[in-house]
Amino acid sequence: MPVKEKLYEGKAKIIFDTGRSDAYLVEYKDDATAFNAQKRGTIGDKGPVNRDVSAMLFRYLEERGIPTHYVESVGEREMVVRRLRMIPVEVVVRNVAAGSLAKRLGLEEGTVLRRPVLEFYYKDDDLGDPMINEYHIQALELATLEQVREMADLAWRVNEELSALLEKAGLRLIDFKLEFGLDEAGRVVLGDEISPDTCRFWDARTGEKLDKDRFRRDLGGVEEAYQEVLRRLREVLHDVAG
Numbered sequence: 001m002p003v004k005e006k007l008y009e010g011k012a013k014i015i016f017d018t019g020r021s022d023a024y025l026v027e028y029k030d031d032a033t034a035f036n037a038q039k040r041g042t043i044g045d046k047g048p049v050n051r052d053v054s055a056m057l058f059r060y061l062e063e064r065g066i067p068t069h070y071v072e073s074v075g076e077r078e079m080v081v082r083r084l085r086m087i088p089v090e091v092v093v094r095n096v097a098a099g100s101l102a103k104r105l106g107l108e109e110g111t112v113l114r115r116p117v118l119e120f121y122y123k124d125d126d127l128g129d130p131m132i133n134e135y136h137i138q139a140l141e142l143a144t145l146e147q148v149r150e151m152a153d154l155a156w157r158v159n160e161e162l163s164a165l166l167e168k169a170g171l172r173l174i175d176f177k178l179e180f181g182l183d184e185a186g187r188v189v190l191g192d193e194i195s196p197d198t199c200r201f202w203d204a205r206t207g208e209k210l211d212k213d214r215f216r217r218d219l220g221g222v223e224e225a226y227q228e229v230l231r232r233l234r235e236v237l238h239d240v241a242g
């Protein structure tokens, strides 16, 4: 892959042009931000860990019929992905009240929701990623109703698959955020990343937080928590693969 021209640098990843019309190269950075980039720092080895966790989870989901942008991992912190036209919407699924939901609805963090909740956020840093619904999405022409339904359907399936997988790893999937894009055929495909940066994972036995909340809330042991998620996933995925 000779050409490596930087196309876009985000808070946690850099996207490079590969010279291939159908693929991008994504580099996972150690940089971490929180609260709309008001808090900044780095987490040792976050890039390689999040690349590996995302790669494992994308492969796992692909095997279960969920289309993702994952092609292959290269080097220590890079991933080749299919080119998508990204939909500027974050899809959040929640099984347990935490973070902004706990605050907004006055629920105690850790309250198990009677049924999972799905939310949409408009991906716009200047606006601070406001929560929106399917009507806003259509009014702003961010996606069609059919695409909204497809994103929701895929997000529910991801929740089912990952909750079951993580349970085997002794982790509770509290909530997570997904991003989707359209491929050349106009199909909705899962993009971005799935990692301790974008999910809340709590240890099933102790309730310990093993995700970015350790960074957001200055809980310490951030690097160790990310490594622990990777270690447990490797363990169960080897088990699953037999």
Ligand code: UDP
Pocket: 090, 092, 098, 099, 100, 101, 129, 175, 176, 177, 197, 198, 199, 200, 212
């Ligand atoms: N999330 C994310 N990116 C964002 C906002 C949220 O990956 O820009 C993830 C977050 O890690 C959590 C879930 O989405 O797993 C729900 O986050 P929440 O709305 O509670 O916001 P937060 O407490 O992170 O501000």
